[in-house]
Amino acid sequence: MSGGLRVSDGELDDFMAAEGLPEGFRTTVELVCEPLAARAQRRRQDRKRSAIVGLCGPQGSGKSTIVAATKVLLEARGMRTVTLSLDDFYLTREARQRLAKDVHPLLATRGPPGTHDVALAGAVLDQLRAKGKVTLPRFDKAADTRAPRGTWETVASPVDVVLLEGWCLGAVAQGAAALREPVNALERDEDPDGVWRTYVNDQLDGPYQALFARVADLIVLQAPSFEVVAGWRAEQERKLRDRAGAGMSDAGVARFVAHYERLTRWILAEMPARADWVIPLDAERTPFT
Numbered sequence: 001m002s003g004g005l006r007v008s009d010g011e012l013d014d015f016m017a018a019e020g021l022p023e024g025f026r027t028t029v030e031l032v033c034e035p036l037a038a039r040a041q042r043r044r045q046d047r048k049r050s051a052i053v054g055l056c057g058p059q060g061s062g063k064s065t066i067v068a069a070t071k072v073l074l075e076a077r078g079m080r081t082v083t084l085s086l087d088d089f090y091l092t093r094e095a096r097q098r099l100a101k102d103v104h105p106l107l108a109t110r111g112p113p114g115t116h117d118v119a120l121a122g123a124v125l126d127q128l129r130a131k132g133k134v135t136l137p138r139f140d141k142a143a144d145t146r147a148p149r150g151t152w153e154t155v156a157s158p159v160d161v162v163l164l165e166g167w168c169l170g171a172v173a174q175g176a177a178a179l180r181e182p183v184n185a186l187e188r189d190e191d192p193d194g195v196w197r198t199y200v201n202d203q204l205d206g207p208y209q210a211l212f213a214r215v216a217d218l219i220v221l222q223a224p225s226f227e228v229v230a231g232w233r234a235e236q237e238r239k240l241r242d243r244a245g246a247g248m249s250d251a252g253v254a255r256f257v258a259h260y261e262r263l264t265r266w267i268l269a270e271m272p273a274r275a276d277w278v279i280p281l282d283a284e285r286t287p288f289t
Contacts, residue, residue, distance in 0.1 A: 011072060011076065012026075012029065012069075012072070015068075015069060015072050019065060019068070021065065024284075024286065025065075025069075027286060027287065028062070028065075028066065028069075028285075028286070028287055029069055029073075031279075031287045031288075032066055032070075032279055032287050033066060033069045033070045033073055034073060036053070036055075036066070036070045036219065037070050037073035037074045037077065039053065039217060039219075039277070040053045040070070040074060040079070040081075040161045040163070040217075041074065041077060041079055041160075041161070043161075043216050043217060044079065044160045044161055047216065049129060049158070050128060050129040050157075050158050050159055050160060050161065050162060051160070051161050051162070051216050051217075052125060052161075052162045052164060052214050052215050052216055053161065053162070053163055053164070053215070053216060053217045053219070054164050054165070054166075054169045054170055054212070054215035054217065054218050054219065055067060055163065055164070055165040055166075055169065055219050055220075055221070056165075056166065056167070056168070056169040056170050056171070056218065056219070056220045056221070056267065056271065056275070057165070057167065057220065057221030057223075058167055058221070058223050058226075058229040058232075058260075058264050058267070058268075059167055059229055059232060059233045059236075059257065059260060059264075060229060060232025060233045060235065060236050060285075061221045061223055061229070061232065061281060061285060062221070062281075062285050063085075063165040063166075063167075063221065064083075064085060064165060066165075066221075067083045067163040067165050068083060070163055071083050071163060074160070074161055079160040079161050080156075080159040080160045080161070081159060081160060081161045081162075081163065082128060082136070082155055082159050082161070082162050082163070083162075083163045083164075083165070084121075084124070084125075084136065084162060084163070084164045084165070085164075085165050085166060086116060086121070086164070086165070086166025086167070086168070086169055087139055087141070087166065088136070088137050088138050088139045089116045089117050089118070089120055089121040089124075089137060089139070090110045090115055090116055090117070090139045090146070091110070091115055091116065091117050092145045092146050093143075093144050093145040094145070095117075096108050096109075096110060096115055099114070099115075103195070103196075103199055104191065104195045104196040104199060105190070106186075106190060106191060106196040106259065107196065107199070109256070109259050110144065111167075111256075111259050111260055112168070112200045112259055112260065112263060113168060113171075113200050113201075113203040113204040113208050113263070114199055114200050114203040114204075116208075118203075118207040118208055118210070118211050119207070120137065121211055122210065122211050122214065124136065124137065125162060125164070125211075125214050126214075127157060128155075128157050128158065128159050128162050129157070129158050129159075130157060130158060131157065131158060132156075132157055133154055133155070133156055133157065134154065134155055134157045135149070135152045135153070135154045136152055136153045136154070136155065137152055138151060138152055138153070164215065167260065167264070168204070168208075168263055168267065169212065169215070169218070170212050170215060170218040170220070170271065170275070171204060171208070171212075171263060171266070171267050171271065172204070172205075172209070172270065173201045173202070173204045173205035174201055174262075174266055176198075178266075179194050179197050179198055179201060180194065183261055183262045183265065184258045184261050184262075185258070186255065186258035186259065186261075187258075187262070197262060200263070204263075217276045217277070218271075218274075218275050218276050218277075219275060219276060219277045219278075219279065220267070220271050220272060220275040220277070220278050220279065221279050221281055221287075222268065222272055222278050222279060222280045222281060223268065223281055224281070224282065224283055225268070226261060226264050226265050226268065228283050229257075229264055230253075230254070230257045230261075231283075232285070233253055233256075233257050234250055234253045234254075234257075237249075237250075237252075237253050238250075
């Protein structure tokens with residue numbers, strides 16, 4: 001394994017061009033991606049086994065772009081690297097519809113804890129540390145279900161680094177008292193008895209903690225506020241509508257984001273005190289120190 005950063009400016013230019021990133025993303029590379037690559041490499045060397053590094057950040061904060069750029073840097077160091085998203089482990093639409101019928105209708109909407117296949121995620125992480133070949137699940141958000149298995153990527157393992165990102169990665173459950181009062185109209189009108197939010201909280205407190213325990217480093221992108229996060233998500237959908245003629249309306253985005261509000265606010269308040277590295281972001285998603 002090599003020591004210093006060996007990615008060329010040309011490689012970074014190519015990545016930024018392919019991703020359609022603005023020139024300002026170089027600040028993110030300098031302040032986030034390069035230190036993240038160095039941390040991951042140190043973890044791999046210190047533990048002498050695959051390092052699983054987790055990146056938590058709210059919707060629209062740039063998690064997937066950061067881990068993709070960090071992978072470029074790590075591979076330039078000779079580190080075999082895989083990027084994974086919690087999103088790719090969402091339950092199928094059919095499985096969520098069963099939960100909606102058996103537990104609560106709000107579980108039909110992907111996103112909160114309880115709507116992921118946590119056992120599959122844990123198995124994939126474990127396989128990436130063992131000798132063999134691993135097939136990486138992918139979720140088709142346009143179809144709102146898992147992509148056909150024939151489209152999944154297969155990689156040789158063990159790998160050196162796994163970069164795992166997710167909006168609720170590393171989160172912990174709230175106390176029961178915090179669940180009593182709804183945080184928004186969705187909870188007030190569609191979960192008046194707290195069945196949905198209690199189920200989500202219980203799932204986070206149980207199976208998700210076993211998954212998160214596999215993460216060696218927990219890094220959090222700290223947004224200025226939930227209101228800024230909601231604006232980022234609306235901006236994403238507007239760009240999708242402009243580019244592809246598809247995407248949620250502003251009203252649809254507001255309802256969708258309401259599913260995430262409680263836990264997003266809790267993560268912003270609670271996680272920074274215990275995360276291994278906190279990266280503050282301004283309203284333009286630019287990191288600062």
